[in-house]
Amino acid sequence: MTLSIRMHTLNQDAGRVHSTHVTDSTPGIFPGPGESIPIPAVSFRRREVMNSSCEGAGTLLLVEEETRTILDRKEILERNGYRVLTAHTDEEALDVLHTTPGIDLILMDIELGGGMDGAETAVKILDDRDLPVLFFVPRTRCEAVKKTGGVTSYGYIMEDAGEAVLVASVRTACRNFRKRLQEKNEEEALRESEARLQLAVQCAGIGLWDQDFQRGTVIRNREWAEMIGYTPEEIESGLHRFLALIHPDDLPRIKAIIREHEAGDVPFFRVEHRMRTKEGGWKWILNMGRIVQRDPEGKPIRAAGVHLDITDRKLAEQEIERQLAEKEVLLREVHHRIKNNIASVHGLLSLQAQSVTTPEARAVLQDAIGRVQSMRMLYDNLLLDSGYQNLSARRYLDALIDSIVRLFPEEKGVRIEKHLDDFRLDTRRLFYVGVIVNELLTNVMKHGFFEKSRGLIRIRAKKERSRVVLVVQDNGKGFPEGFGTENTKGLGLTLIGMLTQQLGGKITFENRDGARSVLVFDVNPK
Template identity: 40%
Template sequence: MDLNDLSYKKLHILLVEDEPLIALHEKIELQNRGYSVEHALSGEEAIELIRNDAFPFDLILMDIDLGEGLDGTETAEKILEISDIPIVFLSSHTEPEIINKTEKITYYGYVVKNSGMVIIEASIKMAMKLYKAKVELTETKIKIQENEARLLEAQLAAKVGSWQTNLSNMEVIWSEETYHIFELDSKTFKASHEAFLDYVHPEDRIQVDEAFKNSFSIDSFNTLEHRIITSKGNLKYVEERWRIIRDIENIPILAIGTCQDITKRKKDEDEIKRQLNEKEILLKEVHHRIKNNILSLESLLSLHASSTNIPEARNAINESITQVQSIRVLYDKLLMNDTYQEVSVKLYMDSLIESLLLVFPESKRIKLEKSISDFNLPSKVVINIGIIFNELITNIFKYAFQGIADPRLFIQLIKSENTITLTIKDNGIGFNEQENRDKSPGFGLTIVRMLTEQLKGTFISENDHGNRSVLTFTISLDK
């Protein structure tokens, strides 16, 4: 039977009537109106037809007085135990005691015989509408129960409970999982806002209560993490998410939200923080030891430089000192950073230039102009830049300004998208004359070219009213 087809002309009706002539008349009338009709002379016969499922009946017209054997109400009770079929009682009795016998039975109409076929057919249609409404209501209830069951399973799996608070009287409704989070029995515990606050950690209680009250003026979702102490004394972390519902006058009337147990997540986060902190402390200790070793090496080289009277040896040692200093400066900057993967190029270069100026006292007469952009690079890239820069600046300080009355030095380090460019320009004697004065120029330049290849870049050095050196290389855009 299609309950959406309200023409009802295809309905299959079981007529239970013990008077053959009356039954024949009613059957013919119904058939003339398009209904399919089967007749049973007794209640027992009707029950047997339903039990055997010989015909898929859509509705039963039931006489109450069926002679000997079961009467109509008794027959209806037994049929409804077998199958849920809408029943309309058709009887000549109007006495209250007879009608009252039907009250304990689920039926869909009571029609007095001889009311006419128009009334009977109207009763059939109304019965089918009522039955359809009942079926739809039952299906809706089943779906609601299924959804509630799925919601309960989901809440149990995710450890998420739900709640709502009536803001007019502060009455609270909790879902079963919310009780479970607080380790409370829903059958014995009376949920309320005050009772909830009793289980909030004492140190969080004021914050939680104020956050809830302040949310009355907020239209968006509210989120708050806090601690609770359950009825069994266990400490838990929960995340509350809620919003305020308002009436047509914009007055807050209801708060609805969720409560999620995030204890495991918080413990995992704390453990990760602890491990990261341990690694950070260990890494800092390693860097400090390396830095101290570098300082010891730098001091040892300085002692050797001051103890020799041979200018060539002293110059060679001083060059080594500047190289060591560039590494020390890098470690200084690494120790200042929260991360040891990248270094501020500007901070590093400024410190390195300052260190080189201290090593070469004659640099005081040089007019220095610098333009260094502020960006980060990986430490392994920065150390290569530092060594290249150290070699070029050392050569300039040693050789470029001999005989130059007004020495000038320009240093620029910039980043354009993923291209890094280091430019060093002086107004010294130029490359050729400088090379002639340098008895061994090849080693420093060899280091520069090797490190340039490692950076996969290019290096040029040319005369331009002095000497101009340019290092260019690219990095990944995510650096």
């Protein structure tokens, strides 16, 4: 099996198109550097097939020296629906052609009088116009046919032929001429298509390959070879040569992908791999292909595909990955230092809280410790998570709630129930939620219960479609009258109000078998 471009040549005498297969070894099929591809002019209006079919109607030019003969033939043809123009000499015939458009066929005596015979006149006419020509030949002068050897003719009619033969010959000649023009149009379209394909392949640097499974060969074009520094003549046609050029680390993966395609599991294959160049370096190749022919048992017979050089793209991707890795290391170091600084602040506040003796001062310090703790937990999660844009709300809130409860060791009788959905939020919004949870939970632990040994706090965070609902519910004594974020002087409620506004959400406080706080906000605010 070979990679071929089907070239068509027109045999004008026979009116047939002949096909020739040209393999990649033929010089010039895939031009190299410095060579040009001849592109036929675009024919927006190709050679027209005759508008009026002269098989049953049309305009004919009858060239005959004898007046009587020309009149008889003109009468026969007109009786069969043709329009007939006449000329007695070669000069008259040329004048009629130059002044009369739309002539469909010429009938000409092979032996004209005057300066030129019929064959010579036909040659001159065909240099100017592409028309079918029929020659009248005397029965006694058949050797005169030899004169037309260099003329594209569409048949010969004996001078004494009857009406049926004459009309049938005209119709046959017109039919053959129409067919030849159609073939010329198809040939021209094919040449233009092939030339544009070659131009696209050359300009895009596309390597083409065509594999014959039965022969065990792979034919490749010039671009395929030059992509890795070779000439087409230096590349063997066997599959083993291709496999030998693939990077050893990529080869098992490529074989597995191709086997999957050959088995019919996927309609085509697409794989990126490295290939060794002639100079010994490596280039990244995008290899795409598919099996285009199988035998009745489903075994592959032929496959075809393309190679694209993606080395520049891969190098750019690797550079981006390297820079991202460097920035990730730097970012982790920054987060680690910030976390340590927050831990230092947390430790200092804790020491201060242990050293004070007044309950009021201790309460203020515990509030500050809780707020710092929410920041500390956020940075702990940043260091654990591979992505810095969004974090797990469940993991963050779960650890934060436990750390807040530990700030109140004297409240060991309070039971905590957590119902947290696993969804992700960006770090800014998650921090706001953490501060709100800290303020609500701290308030409950400090002021929410009559009997601390029987206290219960339920915390629920749930994602409902495009919004998040956070509920903090206790079974304590409830909120005092007028409790809320409006017109408050307390720092905790002020923070809750400000952060709720930043979230674009709404928070409500109600008494329902204890105190109940509900925060609602959209995951993707407008």
